[in-house]
């Protein structure tokens with residue numbers, strides 16, 4: 163599933179198409195976490211304002227210090243944490259505490275409940291909350307947006323920090339510059355432009371710049387525009403005139419220089435603009451140019467020593483940040499493909515279907531692989547009728563081009579399959595238990611006993627994205643055991659399903675979370691919905707190095723014979739995930755997101771931002 167680097171590496175070189183368009187649109191994207199913002203932290207451009215204060219104590223403090231700090235577990239579970247919750251979103255296990263997953267679930271449930279409880283109940287409250295978080299007035303049309311939200315029962319009406327994160331740097335740029343950059347971008351190959359002119363109330367496709375003709379075969383590259391226009395429907399009349407340029411690729415393309423983004427955020431916080439003639443990128447450091455000089459990635463060793471402590475994810479989008487977790491750069495196709503990516507010399511306002519913490523593509527949700535439900539319902543049995551208790555995964559070897567010259571072996575999918583099929587040696591796992599008060603250090607178990615019993619993880623089909631010779635593809639075919647693809651009915655027999663990235667974000671997540679299975683998710687793409695979902699409540703977050711996967715799985719399913727299992731919790735999270743999908747990821751929820759995003763976008767791009775602000 164998922165494509166993009168495919169195009170970059172295969173279609174482009176092989177067919178000379180030149181573009182890539184990524185295309186298989188997946189469902190959308192991004193989001194990141196917590197609440198309570200205010201202007202921005204220079205140092206922490208890549209993190210949320212709240213998170214940031216911890217790494218950059220002297221730069222702009224969040225204005226509203228009295229707002230609850232969701233980072234402290236004792237605030238809401240009434241006792242000190244027994245494990246060490248780190249600022250980078252990871253919890254370190256204390257062997258003398260109880261199993262950390264209990265605490266992770268408690269903490270996540272409290273956080274989710276608090277978020278639901280504090281949601282604005284009317285327009286007035288929503289405006290107040292908007293001002294509190296972002297320190298400015300909402301965009302013009304906010305009342306119409308609120309009506310839509312109310313009428314369609316869109317939940318969590320304040321949780322759109324993701325939009326803020328995507329657009330805030332542009333507030334620090336002169337709209338004259340932004341319009342010029344936007345216009346220039348329209349002329350580049352591999353873009354298309356949608357928008358609305360002064361004279362026509364309808365949003366239209368205004369231009370296409372592909373290196374090939376748009377035909378019935380290639381027009382799916384424009385699906386993002388089609389989805390957008392159909393989802394926004396009649397609401398489009400309320401969006402001020404705008405032009406928006408989209409990349410049809412499935413991967414983000416705008417790598418951000420930290421220094422430029424930090425300068426833009428600093429200007430935005432002061433209500434001024436950066437001067438493009440003087441603000442220049444920092445030293446070229448490969449992907450690390452996207453990170454603050456004080457970030458762990460730039461302070462420490464790039465390749466960290468193997469972790470001696472057991473760890474789990476507490477805060478998922480922080481765990482996706484390569485500036486906090488530089489090992490992501492060495493283990494994910496998105497980053498492995500370019501050893502020395504050049505950052506953009508300027509921030510470019512362009513939309514894409516996904517992004518990472520190191521890119522500034524503005525993310526727009528789409529409908530690729532979106533499902534309302536899994537039908538017929540008999541293909542999605544309830545928990546008790548799912549017989550396979552291994553962790554299941556089938557997929558192609560996407561994520562990177564496979565050749566003797568690329569680092570494909572380090573990419574997320576090959577690592578996963580290698581790890582699940584390795585039978586040599588022992589592995590140390592936390593032994594789940596119903597009686598022990600202490601989780602302990604873990605016990606060594608021979609992999610040949612453990613792996614076949616708990617993993618059903620294989621490449622499916624045959625090698626793709628490989629070359630340059632057929633011989634190399636054949637080597638790949640021999641190196642792995644390729645299974646047949648799994649259909650939806652077969653997946654319905656599986657209790658525990660893993661979701662990992664392919665060439666870009668995983669479009670299958672919408673279908674998976676809608677099912678009655680418990681979903682484990684490892685990803686480097688903070689999609690649009692992460693402020694609106696809760697790990698450990700709706701799904702199980704997994705580190706991209708999979709170091710927590712064994713222990714999470716064993717906690718829920720129990721040991722080799724199911725001993726010490728917590729299936730009741732597994733069933734609950736699986737069911738709550740499905741309910742979440744049907745309540746928080748409906749077409750109406752995507753529409754509300756897009757509508758708000760484009761009200762904001764039209765304003766930040768406008769020469770008269772003030773007139774496009776909401777007037778009570």
Ligand SMILES: *[C@@H]1O[C@H](CO)[C@@H](O)[C@H](O)[C@H]1NC(C)=O
Pocket residue numbers: 461462463
């Ligand atoms: C990086 O690792 C090397 C070898 O382990 C060590 O000598 C050095 O002090 C480390 N540097 C930093 C900045 O941690």
Ligand SMILES: *[C@@H]1O[C@H](CO)[C@@H](O)[C@H](O)[C@H]1NC(C)=O
Pocket residue numbers: 586587
């Ligand atoms: C298993 O691992 C050991 C130690 O790393 C190595 O010497 C041996 O060759 C491996 N066996 C197989 C079958 O790969």
Ligand SMILES: *[C@@H]1O[C@H](CO)[C@@H](O)[C@H](O)[C@H]1NC(C)=O
Pocket residue numbers: 581582584589590591609612613708709710712
């Ligand atoms: C998890 O289990 C697999 C299979 O036994 C093993 O290869 C891997 O090293 C284990 N990972 C950790 C972090 O223990």
